[in-house]
Amino acid sequence: MFTGIVEEAGRVESAARRGELLVVRIAATRVSAGLAEGASIAVNGCCLTAVSCDAAGFVCELTPETLARTAFASRLLPGRPVNLERSLAASGRFDGHIVQGHVDGVGRVAALRRLGESAELDVEPPPELERYLVAKGSVAVDGVSLTVAALGPGLFTIAVIPYTLAHTTLGGARAGDPVNLEADLIAKYVERLLDRGR
Numbered sequence: 169m170f171t172g173i174v175e176e177a178g179r180v181e182s183a184a185r186r187g188e189l190l191v192v193r194i195a196a197t198r199v200s201a202g203l204a205e206g207a208s209i210a211v212n213g214c215c216l217t218a219v220s221c222d223a224a225g226f227v228c229e230l231t232p233e234t235l236a237r238t239a240f241a242s243r244l245l246p247g248r249p250v251n252l253e254r255s256l257a258a259s260g261r262f263d264g265h266i267v268q269g270h271v272d273g274v275g276r277v278a279a280l281r282r283l284g285e286s287a288e289l290d291v292e293p294p295p296e297l298e299r300y301l302v303a304k305g306s307v308a309v310d311g312v313s314l315t316v317a318a319l320g321p322g323l324f325t326i327a328v329i330p331y332t333l334a335h336t337t338l339g340g341a342r343a344g345d346p347v348n349l350e351a352d353l354i355a356k357y358v359e360r361l362l363d364r365g366r
Contacts (some may be wrong), residue, residue: 170210172264172306172313174251174336175199178211181225183244190230191229192244198351199252200225208269210253212337213348214238232340239274239310239346251311256289264313266308272295274311277345278323280338285330289341290323293349298322299359300351308350312336 178196333339
């Protein structure tokens with residue numbers, strides 16, 4: 169489990185096919201400290217396994233299923249930044265919201281409007297995720313725990329503070345960029361319970 173509080177913006181060092189797998193090495197120093205082989209790590213909001221690691225980074229293997237359900241096919245290119253978060257320790261501080269690292273769908277950035285030091289980010293979610301979005305509710309965008317500021321037809325808006333712009337990939341978001349989205353887990357459980365009651 170994760171919280172959507174990005175610890176570090178790492179960088180893709182290499183991405184190469186090995187059979188059906190995409191093997192990716194990510195350069196990162198902060199999250200690599202204490203990262204064990206086999207540990208879970210969120211990369212742009214997707215829970216992956218560190219199959220090998222050292223002080224300078226780690227390697228993950230992505231299956232065709234992961235590539236089909238995420239924005240990774242076009243985003244995991246050498247030199248590209250990625251948001252990183254280690255899994256939450258049982259004794260850890262819970263600062264964001266419940267993030268499983270299970271990407272629900274791929275959205276598209278519609279706009280990033282700079283408002284002085286802060287910004288507003290407009291994202292177009294896939295239609296099947298719209299029902300989980302509520303004003304002032306939580307959503308993870310590329311692994312970043314955010315609050316929905318406004319909703320419109322086929323669009324949601326997030327107010328982004330300067331710290332988030334500076335310390336995550338969202339500061340470099342451009343119109344048309346695909347982003348991994350994870351809806352609020354509680355909303356999905358509520359829907360499931362209501363469906364069973366019908």
